[in-house]
Amino acid sequence: MATTSMYIASDQVYDYSCSKCNEDGKNIEAQHFCPECEHYLCENCVKLHKGYHSKHTVFGRGDIQKWVGFSMDICDQHGNNLEFHCDDHQELCCHVCLALWHRHCNNISHLPDLARGFLKTEEFKQLPVALDNMRSRLDELRNARMKDQASHEDSYKNILAEIKALRKEINFIFDQLEKKTVEELDSMMKHLEKSVKDDIETCAQMHHQLKNMVKKLQQMSGKHKETSSYIVYQKCQNKLIKADSMIQEITERPKQRVLFYPNTKIETFLKGLDNLGNSDKVQGYKCHSSKYVSVKVQGDESNCYIEGICEMPNGDFVIADRTNKRVKLLNSQYQVIDHCELPGYLQHLCHIAVNEVAVAARYEVHFLKVTNRRLQKVRKFTTEHECISIAHHEGQMYVGSTTVLYQYTMDGELVKKIYEDKSGNLTADKCAFSPDGERIYVTNRCKHTLLTLDKSGQVLSTFKDPELKCPRGVCVSPSGHVFVCGREANTVLQVDREGTQKLTTVAKKADGLEWPRSVCFSEQTSSLVVGKYGENNIIVFKLY
Structure with missing residues (x-):
């Protein structure tokens, strides 16, 4: 806080004056504060203070924010004794406050005059009760807010568990979709593999039969060679026709391939989502x-x-x-x-x-x-x-x-009983x-x-x-x-x-x-x- 300088009756006014010097009628600016003694001290008095109270913690102007709030009858702003009450602003004042901010106020009371007989008033006697009541209210509010804090933490854990459960359910759904898709693929592959296997076996059998016919043809001899040759010829021709027909039937059959067409609706839908759900801060109304x-x-016969x-x-x-x-x-x-x-x-x-x-x-x-x-x-x-x-x-x-x-x-048709409790x-x-x-x-x-x-x-x-x-x-x-x-x-x-x-x-x-x-x-x-x-x-x- 900067030092405020002004002159009143030839005396310089400081934001904080040395307490010990004030007792001797001197007006010296304070540079230190001892919270245990509740004294503001100048450079000379702080040396004496350290000699008498070596274990006291003293704050210099670098810690000036720690100077205020230690004494009820000391001005929080300037560290001086409170001496006046501004009735216009309902504020307690020291002489510095009075000089700086209340010079033009019309109703200034001297605190000793204002406080005379106040100890006997009902208002003062009820002050401890009022303070205790307010402390109780603050305790209740603090406890309520602590419960709210715990409730928020519980809600967070519960919602987090719901999110994970939802993700688990989504994973399960996708697992089921994958399982069903793979099962369909397996069934299709089984059918295709059987078709190919049957064709391979048919070709192998036909190939083996033709091979045997060639051997038979090479082994033919004797007087019945011509007749046998003719028979073999006819059988070979029939087998060739069958082989040709089989080849033609297989080759003309449409080629079968396995393709996969992803369900793009799933991807499009998922990409369109911003999240798995919305976490809402519920508003409590007052x-x-x-x-x-x-x-x-008119015409109401009873109270409503x-x-x-x-x-x-x-x-x-x-x-x-x-x-x-x-x-x-x-x-x-x-x-x-x-x-x-x-x-x-x-x-x-x-x-x-x-x-x-x-x-x-x-x-x-x-x-x-x-x-x-x-x-x-x-x-x-x-x-x-x-x-x-x-x-x-x-x-x-x-x-x-x-x-x-x-x-x-x-239409008034009874569907079912939803809930029942006959305990009362x-x-x-x-x-x-x-x-x-x-x-x-x-x-x-x-x-x-x-x-x-x-x-x-x-x-x-x-x-x-x-x-x-x-x-x-x-x-x-x-x-x-x-x-x-x-x-x-x-x-x-x-x-x-x-x-x-x-x-x-x-x-x-x-x-x-x-x-x-x-x-x-x-x-x-x-x-x-x-x-x-x-x-x-x-x-x-x-x-x-």
Whole structure:
């Protein structure tokens, strides 16, 4: 730090003055600092200091960054005693600070005057508690971040294992393709080799037969020579004709060669890939602000119980009001613009197509269309079990019934039972699909857990957290962000896509959330829409 020189009342002001000289009324610039004594020392005083305190470490101006922060009543900037308080800037000042930066300030207090009687104030008495509380918060944050660090390391190891497993699977696939291709080549070669071998053997046999005929012809004698000669002649002619025919048949036969034509689609596809998959840094959302919006309409006989919420492609929302047995259409400002009544208590709903939704209502599944911002009933199918949740993926309906999750066709034909847990009540409450359809998220109210199933119904993971007491609604955004309500904990949590850990507590009671039943996340507006228990409002959280 450079030395600042100016004159006040004929005295030169230094950035650091010698502490020992100041005690004698002298104003000498300090060149050294002893952190153990908390003294700034000039060249003369440092010599005396070394004589008295030979084991103390003294920092010169080359280590001036180590001079500050050792004494509470010393100015961090200049090393002088703190004497004043600038009320305009709410800063503690030494006489150098006052001369350099606060000369034009109107409200300067002398610290002894300002501090008189302060030891008896409640504010000062509570200071140790405030400091301890802040230390506790810092410890909690540090521990949380250490857990995050460990979680990141675990995630890295898990993803690395997935990459290697994927590479192993790809290698296996290529091994199988290679095996099949080689088997086809072996079969082809076996056929060709047999054909060539048969021709070689045929030529050898014909050659041997002709050779024998030549010998017979040379051995002919006696009175019957002419007759025998004629016979041999005829037989030789026949054999020559056969040999000629055989040669002609073999030579005119198309030549067979073995060629290999690589499947260029494989190479083209692989060259078109940038990697084996994308590693995504999952965003944990936080609540920025919230607002209540009334969804009660004329004719509602009871308080609204919003059991299901889904967003339409145009930014409108459709909600299921259980007790009033009404499906309500909200615009993007969350105002009710239309509604229609259905028989039975409405339990859940989901988006199906561009303008179509499905609603679970006791023992029925109803299909509705949104046309010109009006709700229109289309059709329905009935079930032999109660329908309390509903989801859709690739033309298949998935209907939950307290302890069982079923798969249906769009026409209401039962396909199969996906999952069942009869260990308690409401073990298969609400459900939602991941965008790729590889995972199904199911809330288990009985055991206060969120289950993640594969598409065959096998449990992949079970998530439990103190802030997930009595989980109800669950939703998955188009990008795969997973949100789940803890009804009795008054929370909405965001969990990772594998359903193994909490990413963040998005909203809680301090944010105005009470008794959440349903949830929907809008990526278009980065808003979380939550349906509540027995109130006429939904609550909309703006997230960041």
